[in-house]
């Protein structure tokens with residue numbers, strides 16, 4: 001429990017596809033005082049309960065200045081989740097409104113990638129930059145943009161659903177209902193799927209794998225799509241396991257392929273990578289860089305591709321700053 005009993009703190013929560021990350025931020029220096037990760041289920045009751053109990057555990061109610069929540073999906077200007085492919089139970093819900101039953105402080109909800117970019121704009125890699133693309137690699141892929149010094153919002157604030165950019169006609173089925181979405185090839189959750197495919201068929205090349213279903217059984221997919229198993233593949237990659245190395249190369253080639261298209265559209269000076277996988281950025285940075293330059297046309301103007309300075313906490317830190325800074329961005 002924070003020692004300074006008369007002070008108040010910002011709370012930020014980043015809700016991912018499989019876990020929730022909560023941070024307690026000191027308003028004086030915007031540093032993290034406490035943080036905690038909790039596994040979540042996708043039922044709304046259980047998610048709301050997890051959010052409420054995690055807040056109460058991390059800070060006494062009377063010391064909460066504000067609460068911000070980052071969610072995966074399309075959140076409108078009124079804090080309502082309009083479409084969340086990864087947590088369907090959230091669709092149509094206004095978590096900010098629902099949490100006012102428990103907490104008497106400002107509460108805001110925002111898309112998780114927008115939260116990550118807010119954190120980087122205030123305390124990280126997007127400071128003093130006018131053109132930045134934030135890309136969060138996790139269960140899916142999220143995106144957020146600052147162009148010409150302004151946060152872009154798009155119709156109803158729905159800009160940046162880059163994970164659902166179509167990259168393969170008739171490709172992998174996506175949780176959003178379409179096929180061929182970028183995140184089905186490049187989200188960090190795909191790492192375990194590539195690993196399984198190369199373990200089963202070591203002769204395959206990345207270009208051979210346009211539909212994972214052709215190489216995996218349904219049970220392979222259902223059992224292996226968790227971030228946890230992708231973390232295991234990351235550890236094997238660090239130990240130079242050959243299947244994990246091929247898996248990592250495949251995923252990063254697809255990451256770079258999508259980034260090169262986005263670069264052609266938005267011309268950022270920096271691309272900031274966020275999401276859980278960012279803590280290992282130093283181990284795969286060279287792959288992204290090499291593939292990106294191979295796919296891009298004017299490498300003399302290539303953006304820098306960097307890890308979020310707030311690391312895997314960027315989403316939660318930005319969520320904590322929502323109620324204070326968002327309207328000024």
Ligand SMILES: [Zn+2]
Nearest residue numbers: 164174176181
């Ligand atoms: Zn999709």
